[in-house]
Amino acid sequence: MLFEGLELVSALATLAACLVSVTLLLAVSQQLWQLRWAATRDKSCKLPIPKGSMGFPLIGETGHWLLQVFSKIFSHEALESYLPKIQLVIQDTLRAWSSHPEAINVYQEAQKLTFRMAIRVLLGFSIPEEDLGHLFEVYQQFVENVFSLPVDLPFSGYRRGIQARQILQKGLEKAIREKLQCTQGKDYSDALDLLIESSKEHGKEMTMQELKDGTLELIFAAYATTASASTSLIMQLLKHPAVLEKLREELRAHGILHSGGCPCEGTLRLDTLSGLRYLDCVIKEVMRLFTPISGGYRTVLQTFELDGFQIPKGWSVMYSIRDTHDTAPVFKDVNVFDPDRFSQARSEDKDGRFHYLPFGGGVRTCLGKHLAKLFLKVLAVELASTSRFELATRTFPRITLVPVLHPVDGLSVKFFGLDSNQNKILPETEAMLSATV
Template identity: 25%
Template sequence: MTSALEKVTGAVRQRVSSLTSVPLPRSVDERWLGATWPVRELAPAPPGLKPVLGDDGAPVLGHTLDFMRFGTDFTLKRYETYGPVSWMGVFGRRMVVLSGPEATQIALVNKDKAFSSQDGWKFFIERFFDRGLMLLDFGEHHLHRRIMQTAFTRDRLAGYLGQMGPTLREGVAAWSDRANPRIYWSLKQLTLDVATRVFMGMRSGDDADAINRAFVKAVRAGTAVIRFPMPGGRWAAGLQGRKVLESYFRANLPSKRLSDGEDLFSALCSATTDDGERFTDTDVVNHMIFLMMAAHETATIAATSVVYNLAKNPEWQERARQESLALGDEMPDIDALESLTALDLVLKESLRLNAPSPSSARMTVKDTEVLGHFIPEGTLVNVTPTVNHFVPECWTDPMRFDPERFNEQRREDKSHRYAWLPFGGGAHKCIGLHFATFEVKALLHEMLRAYRWTVPPVYKARWDYTSLPIPADGMPIRLERR
């Protein structure tokens, strides 16, 4: 472990030096890079176990702002300092952080059922995404996942892909008058259009725009520092966004129950297991709100990361483009998208370097231990699998963009079962991972056919982790029609 951490140390320092030049108060950088906080035990450990060590960070806020500013770099620094099991002050309380493949596997496999996803996420997003699939546990989670799986079969995915194709092609073509777009915001609008079309059967327009704004407010509220409905604050906006979403889905649910539409809303209304189990109306509303959030946010981040890496590595952009052009002008189906091997390698590497969901919340529902460290009942836990994406025991030169690490000859993602986790792992592994993969590949396929794009050689993306990792400047690119 020591040698691995030493390698991480050098890589972290190299990466920190490459952060954007956006100025910060000198004290902030010094506090993160050089200042130390008193190291304390989380709780006394029983005989045979070790206490979890960590620090509170700044008064009240703890390390909340550190993580929002530095994201993965901050978690790598914590891994370097404390190892795979530690705690830190955040959002006014103490939270255990589990990093590295072994610690991550223990929490996500959850053999002794000590880690509750429902109770963990409750602290962050329950008020906005109540009883979404990620916020259910154990038997109830298994039941809801079985019902929902009928809406994500390969045949269903093929239908969704057929619906999203024209929306993506039309949306990408509309960028032709924007020579220097902030590509994150362009992609976000497009993935929201896809989500409202494929998930809800809605066309673009005022209603769709209102729904999209409500989702954005709900997503941003989860990591609000002021966690009560102060007028004008993110928490209050999120609660209002939730009301808008509930009203829309409840108003449209009766007609969806009677329809045989191909959108996800209709699919969840009719989803039935072989045993006849179905969702209640309330279940459908809760799952739709959660799935809409998960789908468009993760797809936007993943697509933005791919666009960035293809801009920085034009040889890979051209390699991927040639594969897309070889498919011709027809809308690609699932088999066609699966044949885009270069784009697949770039997507996987982009997800490694910037996972759309960089952490996963849990709460211990009984005393437990991880790698010999004692964690008491009632402890908020943050599982950070993105650290696993950079540990040198799993990856060659982990800070370098190298899509070939995923080719069949190397398959570095197989170095450990939990080395690569862009979609989570264990029982709560993302149910929509194949949908997201096809959507991102279909979107990039349309971009590659229509444009070439670049960023200045000195440009480096800085990811803002206030909610999920997004480019702080929206990522300006130069877009040129082919």
């Protein structure tokens, strides 16, 4: 009996310690979210940091002037102008993947792809490939240390993050100055153009430091979550070949893919993509099952009651996107990858307001969600119409949720080039075709 009592006391003590640890972890993680940008931004930057922005200068309250800027950056007209460039970046990337003799790490390559998209399309920088590769490596070092405690000691994550930021901003300043000096030959206004123009319209001439910080944050917004979703998309197309074939059937029906197999010439348009209903269902289902971010924080604006519990005004609360998707009663067989649940016949997401929220909800929903969905749709179209790919490992990898959802081994996949009939071109055949006669 004595030993049983001691075991019970020990178990209770362990449980109490776990609860305290979780509480402390939540408190620290919230502070890290609030400090993550304030700790790594240049102190000379004068961009306003409004209440509720968690230290992110480009996201403020609803009435903040920058929200008007973002409405232009992600407007229908802006997305239409980005689309041809996004398609070209994805096509070039898939050709590179297909020409690689070995399997690629999809998650790592998806990170490079989204970084390239942010640099080339969103910001319009003409950085040489070698410099772009170096900038990406430095950016990864910066991202890996964003959540470090703001303790400035040698060899600390904070110090590495600061050093990476300094190198990044030096490279970004060079790119910005070259961009400002070369205004001819542009056929569209990118996000940085719109940011500069809109700030002038609001009487807020931006300094070089503010432009560098704004540029860095635009890259951050377009990088990790999109790379995560892109990797999940490829994994699900590998797991569900029937979904991929149904997607190809839709592309044939809309004239994007010829019946013989080869893709049609020409660039995509927004109205064409919006008409691809099954493609939309596939992207929605990927974002339901594999939401890159677990949740977010909000500040309670007025006291309310939830399930019998009173939540006071001023409290910071965390909402879980994944738990919402897993427990929402509107979704049937929640663990099954089933794009048809979003079809017009079923429309499972239409039965409630906040059952499906991969990009958050309310007035603080993700401002770049339309750009993210556009990128994923173009990637899906190009994968279905121009690529053949297969898993290079015996089983699919386990998924981890930190810092964003991704496969633990990055997902090893072999991509193949295609001939005019969409048959795989093996490396030996490709070498023969490219040989000089």
